[in-house]
Amino acid sequence: MSRGYWGIAIWGSKDPQNLGTIWRTAHVFGAAFVARVGPIRYKHGVTPGRNGPTDTMKTYRHVPYLQFEAVGDLLEAVPFAKLVAVELDERAVPLGPFIHPERAIYLVGAEDGGIPADVLALADQIVQLPGSRCLNQAVAASIVAYDRTTKGSP
Numbered sequence: 001m002s003r004g005y006w007g008i009a010i011w012g013s014k015d016p017q018n019l020g021t022i023w024r025t026a027h028v029f030g031a032a033f034v035a036r037v038g039p040i041r042y043k044h045g046v047t048p049g050r051n052g053p054t055d056t057m058k059t060y061r062h063v064p065y066l067q068f069e070a071v072g073d074l075l076e077a078v079p080f081a082k083l084v085a086v087e088l089d090e091r092a093v094p095l096g097p098f099i100h101p102e103r104a105i106y107l108v109g110a111e112d113g114g115i116p117a118d119v120l121a122l123a124d125q126i127v128q129l130p131g132s133r134c135l136n137q138a139v140a141a142s143i144v145a146y147d148r149t150t151k152g153s154p
Helices: 016-029 071-077 137-151
Strands: 005-011 033-037 065-068 082-086 103-109 125-128
Touching: 005 016, 005 071, 005 137, 016 033, 016 137, 033 071, 065 071, 071 103, 082 137, 103 137
Parallel strands: 005 033, 005 103, 033 065, 082 103, 082 125
Antiparallel strands: none
């Protein structure tokens, strides 16, 4: 049985469908929350229940969606959690042998810009998915959620 809690946070998302897919994935794999951090890059905000074809489960009824201007605000709101950045970075550890923290916030950057260096510096750990190219934000978040679910946490 898995212990602790975890959530998925996104940085710099450029498409609301990414958020809809991540939100649904969070529900399916048991995340405690989904959060958006930083500026919104798409014209229309996210309206619960109106995330298009990606949210067929009405996830807003089951998983909270939080919004923060800065990562520091997110860390303050979710106490005792480790910030795990999902990023292509020379300091990153591969996802395969990665041991998930008991309490975690997985921060996933947009595929066209990643996570800025000043935000990445706040991460407790950096994990990298297999491959040398970036993935779609929703795909990357889904892989990490699946990995945590299958491995569990200490």
